[in-house]
Amino acid sequence: MGTTAKTAAIYVRRSAVDDRDTGDHDNRSLNSQERDCRELAKRHGLEVVEVYAEKVGTSASHLKNHKRPQLDRAMGDLGHSYGTLIVWDIDRQTRKGMAGRPLGLY
Numbered sequence: 001m002g003t004t005a006k007t008a009a010i011y012v013r014r015s016a017v018d019d020r021d022t023g024d025h026d027n028r029s030l031n032s033q034e035r036d037c038r039e040l041a042k043r044h045g046l047e048v049v050e051v052y053a054e055k056v057g058t059s060a061s062h063l064k065n066h067k068r069p070q071l072d073r074a075m076g077d078l079g080h081s082y083g084t085l086i087v088w089d090i091d092r093q094t095r096k097g098m099a100g101r102p103l104g105l106y
Helices: 030-043 067-077
Strands: 008-010 046-054 082-085
Touching: 008 030, 008 067, 030 046, 030 082, 046 067
Parallel strands: 008 046, 008 082
Antiparallel strands: none
16 A cells, blocks of 8 residues: 555544535535535645545434444544545544544544
8 A cells, every 4th residue: 555644534423413504614515514524624735535434323323332333433544545634623523522623533
């Protein structure tokens, strides 16, 4: 496998059904999340090679302990298939920490 230094993947999750895609940054639809993440990747010179999207309605609540197979895949592929995982908001990944962190590279 080649270098993963300038490659990225995007992880999107939406715990409630909301198909609005108004194009504004307050909308958290999966399409809007992916668009924002692609823009961030472009600003950082990263090539997006994969998008991991959970089924709409997949919760990250530690109380319900729902499985998130796409997150598991993304984490397993990190460092092998791509070098950077981009999430719209860190709470898309987990509710256990870094609450409220804005869109960024983690």
